[in-house]
Amino acid sequence: MTFVPHTDKDRAEMLSAIGVRSMDDLFADIPAELRVKALDMAEGVSEQEVYDRLHEMSRRNAHSLTSFLGGGFYDHVIPAAVDSLTSRGEFFTAYTPYQPEVSQGTLQAIFEYQSMICRLTGMEAANASMYDGGTALAEAVIMAVNVTGRDKVVISTGVNPIYRRMIRSYTANLGIRLVELSASPDGVLDRAVAVAALDGDTAALIVQNPDYFGSVDDFSDLAQAARDAGALLIASVYPISLGLLKRPGDMGADIVTGEGQSLGLPLSFGGPYLGFFAVRQALVRKMPGRIVGETVDRHGKRCFVLTLQAREQHIRREKATSNICTNGALCALRATVFMSLLGRQGLREMAQSCARKAAYAKRRLAQIKGLRVRNRAPVFNEFTIELPAEADGVVCKLIDNGFAAGFPLGRYYPELGNCLLVALTEKRSKAEIDSFAEALEVAL
């Protein structure tokens, strides 16, 4: 395939206008010994051949298992209108809205996205989005260190272990001390331990709700304790749960981040996803990432622009709040369309459906002999079960029956080798839950 429209005649006229004889002359600045003769790659092929090849590859993936896998990434309903609207070329073939007059569509959509994230989380300002929930959390850590001028960050091991690894990699050279507080599936974070870890060097305390094991918490008291210690409270949250659960802003969080994948983005083997990032108004100027603001044009009409750019890399260079340049605009658009379609009642119903199905599945699985539900705290859509055998092996067996049974926790928590994290969404039917329970019973 080619997407170059030039005819031989065009080429000849253009080369002549430039005053060179051949294409090669345009590359004369490249030292001769460094030029490439030809790339060792196959010749180009037709659309149909590319489709056939990728279609064949796509079929060698087990995407149609009845899945109870979650761990921060969930298989939710995506209304058809999400794909339809976000595949409009006016959205997906535009770029960062540097020229506001010809980007009001993108700018207003981002303003609506920021507004929805604020309403969902109970915060006062949100940025235009980041790459994913993990990078958003890592950026929050760096922001907290910059805001407080302190170097210690306390993090619960109930925070997604993948995010904890990302924070470690991100901050490896910044002289930040990460202190982990041990959490377990049995209950919520131990308050005495958490409060004892907060001292005059602490920049932030990081919690997750629901935590990685599925337990739901109200951490208003921890937010207060952090404030008393002069530290920020950072909360990483699951946005669908906010259809039902108390908002982190109402608990007193200073920075709220999370993975927006469940808001209308397909799982897509790990990306692209959506990091959301929201703060209290007082922290806006320290927030990383693009921000859209409302203003008026020269006729006094309401319109939107990229604002507070003095924080950003293209102005501040090495002194910027972050190196981030683009956001996840099209992913944020998906989330905005998704939240518009679900609306006030729809998101609540989705959250209730998840919670009801989890409650049903938890009760059903608890009837299996030798199996124990570990969570003693309330759960939302995910919970931890302990099996009489190593979870990894049991999960393997169940794949043959067509089930992705959940995520064995031993991979990230060696002491929990027999534990399995089971997630429910509105897409799992009662019949699927029942047959999963039967298959699990047999496998044990």
Place this chain on the structure above:
Amino acid sequence: MIPLIFEKSVPGRRAVTLPRLSPAELEAPLELPEGVLAEMPPDLPEVSELDVIRHFTALSQQNFSVDTNFYPLGSCTMKYNPRICEKVAALEGFAGLHPLLPQLRCGETLAQGALEVLWQTERLLCELTGMNAFTLQPMAGAHGELTGMLLIAAYHRANGEKREKVLIPDSAHGTNPASASMAGFKVVTVATDAEGNVDIADFKSKLDSDTAAVMLTCPNTLGIFERGIREIADLSHDNGTLLYYDGANMNALMGRARPGDLGFDVVHLNVHKTLSTPHGGGGPGAGPVGVTAALEPFLPIAIVDKHDDGTFALNYDRPRSIGCIAPFYGNFAVLARAFAYMLLLGGDGLRQATDHAVLNANYLRVKLQDDYEIPYNRVCMHEVLLSANRQMKLSGVRALDIAKALIDAGHHPPTVYFPLIVHEALMIEPTETESKETLDAFIADMIRIARLAQSDPEVFKTMPEETRVSRPDETKAAREMKLAMIQDG
């Protein structure tokens, strides 16, 4: 003015219906105590599906895009995005695939097709750039830069060295210094010489035993191939300093030169530029990073390996790795588009794309050189840098005014005021997918605008006239900080 979606909300109106719960599920006790529950449902708009369709369709029509307009935004490579790439990325076997599946003990067999896409993409990127190995994890260009800087820090640390400085030319993208700084380095700026290349004398004076790396964009942001590249590479390597390639401008080099052959040790690509994945209004992109063999042990986990029996596996057993910089394997659906694009074009097609990108830029250069200042007027690569300095001095018409006049002519403006070292910069990158007719129409408008700047500079003040919005008050936006509509009304 298009009302906000919140302003269209009517209590009780709704769109989506969810699957019905069975009686047994409805009876299951929730066990969620009041303390953890929200008092009210989330304050999202209450609208019908048709309301949503009309609202976002109307918003989309407020945008310029590659699909609707010539979009010569310099350094952004706004080329056509082939639709087949969208189609294959959305295949259910990819889109519905949970990223944790291959982390199950028996899980790699469940994602062989997806792992092969990643492995093959890595191989093609290695050939395209002349590097030994790639990580596909970085989720954007700037994220690639940060990853590259973390790799360089780890490399020096492993050699028992603590080098703290990174040299960056003054013409570089702002992400370069910001990324180096986020990786813990101190940034030292290097000057540009009269011809637009790195000032070698200044470079030599700043290169010392504390210099961890040099970050270069090649061709640079002036649109010029760095002629001293061999010398810079040799000086750096003799000093134990690594050379970093910012791939923002790789569309100028495909099939013509490879960063690995030029002496670069670490390379990032912007697949949303060079390999034509959509820009999406500002993301998502992908910024894979390639390295020489010496840096390969430090790449983030996991790496996709191909076994002798032809199967693919994720390798996490990499003790010297910098760790995780993405939750999984990178922006898979973006990478799948880039893979499809490379297959469609093949080696010859990629070179053809580069050749025509450079041809188009030079055509614009010669056609506009009489009416605009061209600070470094010589054969350029894939973009040409103009200045509105002459218009500014003669009649007070600035680069921004010319940008607004171009909007009225139906073109997306070039990048303005970048690079920072050129006054009134207008950086134009036409890309290879634009026809001679489109370029001729743009040239005619640019010349008309240059003449208008002489004859009637006052008219620029009210431009653009053709758009719904004109010259937003950015100072007011920054002062008032209205960043969200938190409550209706």
